[in-house]
Amino acid sequence: MSRAAVELPAGTRAFLTRPRTATLTTLRPDGTPHVTPVRFTVDAATGLVRVTTRAGARKARNVAAGGPAARVALCQADGFRWVTLEGRAAVTDDPEHLAEAVRRYTARYRAAPPAPPDLVVIEIAVDRILSLNL
Known part of the structure; x- marks a missing residue:
């Protein structure tokens, strides 16, 4: 997965934590x-968003079917503020990527994510940011 093409502004990073x-x-x-x-994590240093899920989940199958051109959008809202x-x-089901995703999820949500036997991580290289009132 390549690095993201945009940097997350400080207000966006704070909102997403x-x-x-x-x-x-x-x-x-x-x-x-x-x-x-979904629950997710954002790595501001690399611009990667991570979502853990099952390999058989519709979202994972959709991303896999899209191949290298697969695009997604993740939106977090709080009243009239959103990004x-x-x-x-x-x-990916790469053990190192999974371990990093689980570590970040656990730190953010103060609990480990579900751990089904077919656990995978969807990694999103952010290249566009849209927001309101941040």
Whole structure:
């Protein structure tokens, strides 16, 4: 996964550190959107967003089906404040990537994520940021 093409502004980083859920939008193979609530982490140093999930989950299958061109959008909102992070996404079950995703998730949400046997991580290289009232 390549580095993100944009840097997260300080206000955006602060907003995204709150332990909230967001919506992740992926595209099904037929091009229709699939929107699901997720917990996630943001690595400001690399511009990577990480979402842990099951390999068989629709969101993971959508990203995998999109190949290297797969794009997603993740949106966290709080009243009239929101930020959407868009970028290329990839699914991996690499143990080092999984360990980093679990470590960051546990630090953010103060609990380990679910650990199904088919755990994977969706990594999103953020290249576009949209926001309001941050």
